[in-house]
Amino acid sequence: MSEPLLEVRDLRVLFHGHKSITDSLRGTTPAAAVAVDGVNLSIAHGEILAIAGESGCGKTTLARTIMGLQTKESGAILLDGRELSTSRRDLRDHRKRVQIVFQDPAGALNPRQTIYEVIAEGIRVQKLPGDELERVAAALSQAGLRPPKAFFERFPHEVSGGQRQRVAIAAALALEPEVIVADEPVSALDASVKGEILQLLLRLRDDLGLTMVVITHDLGLAWAIADRIAVMYLGKIVELGPTEEVLTHPKHPYTEALLSVVPEAGRPQRIILTGEAPDPTRIPEGCRFNPRCPLLADEGDQPIRVRCLGESPLLRSVASGHEVACHLVD
Amino acid sequence: MNESVLSLRNVEITYQLRSGPVPAVRGIDLDVPAGSVVGLAGESGCGKSTVGNAILRLLPEETDVTGQILMQGQDILLMKGKELRAVRWGQASIIFQGAMHSLDPVKRIDEQIAEAIQAHDAKITPKATSQRVGELLEMVRLPARRGREYPHQLSGGQKQRVMIAMALACKPALVIADEPTTALDVMVQAQVLDLLRELQAELGLAVVFITHDLSVLTEICDRIAIMYAGKLVEEGDADTIFTQPSHPYTKALGGAFPRIGNLEDRFTPAGLDGDPPLPQAMPSGCAFHPRCPVAFDRCAIEDPERFPTPTGGTAACLLLGETRSRA
Numbered sequence: 001m002s003e004p005l006l007e008v009r010d011l012r013v014l015f016h017g018h019k020s021i022t023d024s025l026r027g028t029t030p031a032a033a034v035a036v037d038g039v040n041l042s043i044a045h046g047e048i049l050a051i052a053g054e055s056g057c058g059k060t061t062l063a064r065t066i067m068g069l070q071t072k073e074s075g076a077i078l079l080d081g082r083e084l085s086t087s088r089r090d091l092r093d094h095r096k097r098v099q100i101v102f103q104d105p106a107g108a109l110n111p112r113q114t115i116y117e118v119i120a121e122g123i124r125v126q127k128l129p130g131d132e133l134e135r136v137a138a139a140l141s142q143a144g145l146r147p148p149k150a151f152f153e154r155f156p157h158e159v160s161g162g163q164r165q166r167v168a169i170a171a172a173l174a175l176e177p178e179v180i181v182a183d184e185p186v187s188a189l190d191a192s193v194k195g196e197i198l199q200l201l202l203r204l205r206d207d208l209g210l211t212m213v214v215i216t217h218d219l220g221l222a223w224a225i226a227d228r229i230a231v232m233y234l235g236k237i238v239e240l241g242p243t244e245e246v247l248t249h250p251k252h253p254y255t256e257a258l259l260s261v262v263p264e265a266g267r268p269q270r271i272i273l274t275g276e277a278p279d280p281t282r283i284p285e286g287c288r289f290n291p292r293c294p295l296l297a298d299e300g301d302q303p304i305r306v307r308c309l310g311e312s313p314l315l316r317s318v319a320s321g322h323e324v325a326c327h328l329v330d
Numbered sequence: 331m332n333e334s335v336l337s338l339r340n341v342e343i344t345y346q347l348r349s350g351p352v353p354a355v356r357g358i359d360l361d362v363p364a365g366s367v368v369g370l371a372g373e374s375g376c377g378k379s380t381v382g383n384a385i386l387r388l389l390p391e392e393t394d395v396t397g398q399i400l401m402q403g404q405d406i407l408l409m410k411g412k413e414l415r416a417v418r419w420g421q422a423s424i425i426f427q428g429a430m431h432s433l434d435p436v437k438r439i440d441e442q443i444a445e446a447i448q449a450h451d452a453k454i455t456p457k458a459t460s461q462r463v464g465e466l467l468e469m470v471r472l473p474a475r476r477g478r479e480y481p482h483q484l485s486g487g488q489k490q491r492v493m494i495a496m497a498l499a500c501k502p503a504l505v506i507a508d509e510p511t512t513a514l515d516v517m518v519q520a521q522v523l524d525l526l527r528e529l530q531a532e533l534g535l536a537v538v539f540i541t542h543d544l545s546v547l548t549e550i551c552d553r554i555a556i557m558y559a560g561k562l563v564e565e566g567d568a569d570t571i572f573t574q575p576s577h578p579y580t581k582a583l584g585g586a587f588p589r590i591g592n593l594e595d596r597f598t599p600a601g602l603d604g605d606p607p608l609p610q611a612m613p614s615g616c617a618f619h620p621r622c623p624v625a626f627d628r629c630a631i632e633d634p635e636r637f638p639t640p641t642g643g644t645a646a647c648l649l650l651g652e653t654r655s656r657a
Contacts, residue, residue, distance in 0.1 A: 006372070054515050054516060054517060055515050100564050116421040143375075158450075160604055160605035161605055162601075162603060162604065162605065190373040190374060190542070190605070190606070191373060191542065191544065191587075192373060192579070192583055192586060192601055192606075192621075193584050193601055193602065193603070193604075193605070194335075194580075194583055194599070194601055195587045195599040195600045195602075196599075196600075196601040196602065196603055197600025197601070198599035198601075199599050199600070200596055202458055202599070215517050217516060219590055220545075220587055220588040223588050223589075223590045223591075223595060223596065224588040224595060224597070224598075224599045225597065225599065244593075245598070247590050247591065248590075248591050257517070258516065258517075259590065261516055261517060261519070261520035261527040262516075262545070262590060263520075263523075263543075263545040263546045263548065263549045270520060270524070272517070272521055272524060273517050274521075299614065306596050320593070
């Protein structure tokens, strides 16, 4: 693999709770929620990386931080080897090169703006040179809205759900970004429309060489479009590797469990974890997955148990490009 | 097994809005045999929840419902107050999507379950009621002490379990589950589905499972009916309906769920452009023809009847009629 285009280094993002009256009286501070806890990623030019996990695992926070929309506690985001600072100029430049597409286009697009205005706004903010109208038309047709002129004067609510998501993608494309972060790009869409949008994302990668980070809870979606997948649990990446490898030979017990509950006819054995995703303000000691880990529950071996309960596992390579953070995986 | 708990015969439902009538369901037939799970699937706005609500007569008063909705041979549409109350909960109950909004926030869980029991059996003693509440909580795998708690103290999955307990309170033969797992996280969804499946087998329940998530259906259903624009477009066996679809719409829906591990589904997503039609502006002929990849001239004129499919179901597509008449 060549030089990475986008890198995330040891990123930590915390959300500090509001101090309540009792906190003030007692002089205590509420525990911060650790949404992203030491994440490292490097994404190559033209690669599609999926980040998967349950709600609350920190995948959306990670996406927002990559965009520079969320302040980080520590760590770094690098684009082409250059670290993103917090200066306004740097952020503006960064947001031209890295664009985001949100889950629900009906909520993300301004209902009072025509589709032309929605797309032109970014071009004006970034003061891109050349003819604005041409740029808007090009972005719309790249997103598959043809002929583009037919959409200029329409409002987002006047087009179909799939077309609305295409408008959101066109608004991102208008800035000629290098990276697109797509946060659950199809989960608000009806089943028959989803495939079209995924097809569009793949075509943009092939035609424009775009790099993509796709946030999803749907492993099937990752299978359909991602080159690599990172599985997150409670703010940490627990498994990372080529999609085919990770989804057909999962190593981490959490990935195994997630895969086993993807509904499918005639699935042999399901691993249903008990309880719901845990609380990021109270991360368990040792491996954060240990309270729900089915492997650990079967493990009679004392020394390993002690490690799982006491020591947070690091990502280790198990095969080419395939990394797993688990003490119980050889 | 072949005795139907529920049969719909040519059911048409039209909402009366201030802006005019909205035909949401345009003539459907469906049978739910005792002890079986029938899935009713489709995209938002296809009329699937309208059907679910109509079965218990939960639609607004002024809504036009024609045809027959037979519950154990009795037409629900002809029933009056008292009869209808006996059917609701006693013969059939419904589990809604938003468990969190369906529970009363200021009442303890056990009181809410007890209310459902007492409403249908005025003579039941307090002791028998609390015993039944205990049984129900155990049935949905909740510790009895959780009964003393308020809804906000439970997680989303636990609240959905309470809703299931309430639905089973009066031992109905039929449960209508309207998107019961949609608002839940993947892992919790799997827990709730497992519970539903176990209870269904244990109690021999008939279930109408309404959802937009087809992958869930293939796991839990015996038969699946697919709705599009207020009509059933295909009905068939849950195991074959997506592997050997007969209707082009079913085919497109199946394509929206990539099979993990199947290399053919890598980098080849497929779908349909456009949206389902609005009930106020229904296309002529087959309602699916404007989006159909294999539509031909007759599709815009003729609304197809349902033809038998090779896998033992039925599908409303002129292409099926064509191949049959040629054979």
